[in-house]
Amino acid sequence: MKANRQHLQYFLFSQYLADGIRVTLEIILPAFIFSQFGRMDLGLIMSTGALCVSMADGPGPVEHKRNGMLYCILFTFLMTLVTGLVNTNIFLMGLLILLSSFFFTMFSVFGNRAVSLGTAVLLVMVLRMDRMATPLNVLYDSLLVLAGGFWYLLVALVFFKLYPYRPAQRLLGNCLHETARFLRIKSSLYDVKTNITEEYRKLIAQQVVVNEKQDELRELLYKNRELMKDPTDTGKLLMVTFADVMDFYENIMATWYDYTLLRERFADTHILNEVSIVIQDLADEIDRIALAIQSNSLYKKEYELLPALDTLKTKIDAIEDPNNSNLVLKKILVNLRNLGERADELMNYFKAGTALKRNLRTDNEYSKFVSHQVINSNLFISNLELDSSVYRHSLRMMITCVTGFIIAKLLPDAHHSYWILLTIIVILKPGFSLTKQRNLERLFGTIAGGLIGLLLIYLIHDRTILFALIIFFMLVTYTFIRVNYIVTVIFMTPYVIILFSLLGMGFVNIAEERLLDTGIASILAFTASYFLFPHWESVQLESYMVQVLKANESYLQQLAAFFSGSHQSQLEYKLVRKELYVSTANLSAAFQRMLSEPKSKQRNSQEIYEFVVLNHVLSSNIASLTASMVTRQPGMYAREVLLPVKKSITILKQSLLQLNNNSLDEDTMPVKAVHAIEDRIDKQLVEQLNFIYKVTCDIGKITQKIAKKRTAK
Secondary structure, three states: OHHHHHHHHHHHOOHHHHHHHHHHHHHHHHHHHHHOOOOHHHHHHHHHHHHHHHOOOOOOOHHHHHHHHHHHHHHHHHHHHHHHHHOOOHHHHHHHHHHHHHHHHHHHHHOHHHHHHHHHHHHHHHHHOOOOOOHHHHHHHHHHHHHHHHHHHHHHHHHHHHOOOHHHHHHHHHHHHHHHHHHHHHHHOOOOOOOHHHHHHHHHHHHHHHHHHHHHHHHHHHOOHHHHOOOOHHHHHHHHHHHHHHHHHHHHHHOOOOHHHHHHHHHHHOHHHHHHHHHHHHHHHHHHHHHHHHOOOOOOOOOOHHHHHHHHHHHHHHOOOOOOOOHHHHHHHHHHHHHHHHHHHHHHHHOOOOHHHOOOOOHHHHHOOOOOOOOOHHHHHHOOOOOOHHHHHHHHHHHHHHHHHHHHHHOOOOOOOHHHHHHHHHHOOOOHHHHHHHHHHHHHHHHHHHHHHHHHHHHOOOHHHHHHHHHHHHHHHHHHOOOOHHHHHHHHHHHHHHHHHHOOOOHHHHHHHHHHHHHHHHHHHHHHHHHOOOOOHHHHHHHHHHHHHHHHHHHHHHHHHHHEOOOOOHHHHHHHHHHHHHHHHHHHHHHHHHHOOOHHHOOOHHHHHHHHHHHHHHHHHHHHHHHHHOOOOOOEOOHHHHHHHHHHHHHHHHHHHHHOOOOOOOOOOOOOOOOEOOOOOOHHHHHHHHHHHHHHHHHHHHHHHHHHHHHHO
């Protein structure tokens, strides 16, 4: 019950709901205002402009949002004008669909916001393709679409000005919430009742989610000049708290053990279940902190970790056994203490003035943590080749849309043919797995939503209640549009059906048309994604594997440099760490997508899964060393310490050569001798470094096996 209440609170204070309410109001107000003067038709055209611009209003800095919306306004205006002028000629309309579906899908080369912009332009083309009018009325309608776009932009900018910090606060809370989920999955690895393989799969999937949230937040904070130059404490507080969240996540990543061996040795003592409970309690505390940040409320610490750790220590000491050393349990205890210290640092968010005591990085340093999208014609032109996945997808979209248009024109004249093209544009994605998922969600969502819409119209005849239901369905649609697509479709369908009913059109026919058109579009999209220039994840996976190997190599280079006496900057270390997290999450996401593709198109799935797990184990063990050493004074360690690190780096370089002959870089590891540490060899340290070397050997073997299979084919 408590967990359900917390989920509800997260939803009520989420950015998704806030955006859903704002977007719904911005879209529906023009139609509502014009309806008061008996001209709802004009209001709906303005609302169409607002709807299209809302698609470019994705997560990110206000400056990027504004620029994206301005370009969207311009392109939607021009597309409305051109579509209205050519839609009376079936051949010109077909040519416009052919050129536009290719050109605007190619916008994918410019990033996610450009993808949304391109989709918005295609959307307005499709919505206007069946609306015949004189040139003067076409211009009039185009100006109304333009006005609707500017209306949306101005209201959105006012909201951003009034509440500049709320998106960052909500996203920071959401990022920490997903991190708490990651920690909770980690806790289940200590639970002797769970399946380790299954929990690892959950861990890998959740790592992808956490990385997505970190990327969104990094983009929002580090590209937001207003936040970075904020004279108040709020902007700085958000910056330093995000840094604390990343450090906390690193500590979670650093806690890895051989869980199978742990269970074999300590299952009978029940101590592992005790560890699992402590971690779960800590995850619950992190969840409460996340909710307080997201809801912009104060928070007082509820869970005290130290008493729980003292109790745990007593139980660990009690199972001292000469034949079964509990040293690993003591190490777990130390890691939990470190996690607790990091969790306490997160509490600084609620203490006034704490952020002012910490120094922020410069704009130039922050810019290194985010990617910078280049927008120019050269990038567009360079992708006009079959080796480019964007080009292949654009060709696929063009052919499928033209086919859908031809089929739509073969249907009866009274048919609203635009829905076939609209469905194709929405569900046809670059990868087969994403198209397949959208296909199923669209089909089932349309059926369920259609039944709901018909039932409501049959039972309710009051126009005021039906209009209120439209607003409710719109609110849910725009709230879940970036969260859960099937929910979006389920609620969008009845809102369209009820809207057509209020406009005096045959709602039963509309429901039948929607189902038929969705079925046609689903078949076309599925067929196209399978047969037309397919983009199979198994072909792309090796490039992701190369990036992970490079990232782990760089991570090891940081460790080797420390042992060699070289001074390492925090900035360089955190850049390497960020690259590792991103590359690991990208590989995990690609692997998951591959598993949803046809079995005949999957290659080396078991070997790649082992590769993913081994690299996770490797990065966790490196992190457990680097996280504690990066703040220490470097020094010259004994040969026994440095040798396994250098051997591990060599193996990763050899693995890179197996996958990509151009991946071997010169060893540029800086070595600066400081003072020698006389005869000081930490046996536990050497043991951990030897384990890292063993893991890299296993990675080398798996990589070699994958490379041999590729060569054999």
